[in-house]
Amino acid sequence: MQINLTGHHIDVTEALKGYVDSKFERLERHFDHVINAHVVLSVEKLTQKAEATLHINGGKVFADSAHEDMYAAIDGLIDKLDRQVIRYKEKKNSHRPGAPIAAAEEE
Template sequence: MQVSVTGRHVDVTEAMKQHVEDKISKLKRHFDHVTDIHVILTVEKLEQKAEATVQISGAVLFADDVQEDMYAAIDNMVDKLDRQIIKHKEKVQSHR
């Protein structure tokens, strides 16, 4: 699993990068076939935005979140991705 973190109008600190990688690592618990994750952190005036594109076998998932705190935006974005991955996994494994 390859994780890349990019910042727009913000310098991505080592602490931010480590927080993203720690949160993203929990996605691997639900689905092993995650190949590539690209995270973009953006600051626009008072809004902190975190968005991610995840490439998994059979689909490309996208989630984003806007908060006043960057770490809260990252947490909410990862929760959204987690729900999408679980839904995709159930869809792939259904034996209808």
């Protein structure tokens, strides 16, 4: 997965980049069809904001999170993305012909 990390009113340090990379490995464990990710870290007065767009096969997934601490905002962002990716994966798998759910309804 290719991760594009940009900062808006913030310097993206190696520590932040390493933290984002380590957190996005969690998404790769659940779903490996992520093509690339665009992550924007920004500061608005006292609020630290992290937002990301994932390009996956068949669509895009967007999430954002805001917190007083940038690391906490990144954690919240990854939690939201993880839930959305799992939901996308389940939805994609449930629409296959001959799925176990459809076979159970026929009986």
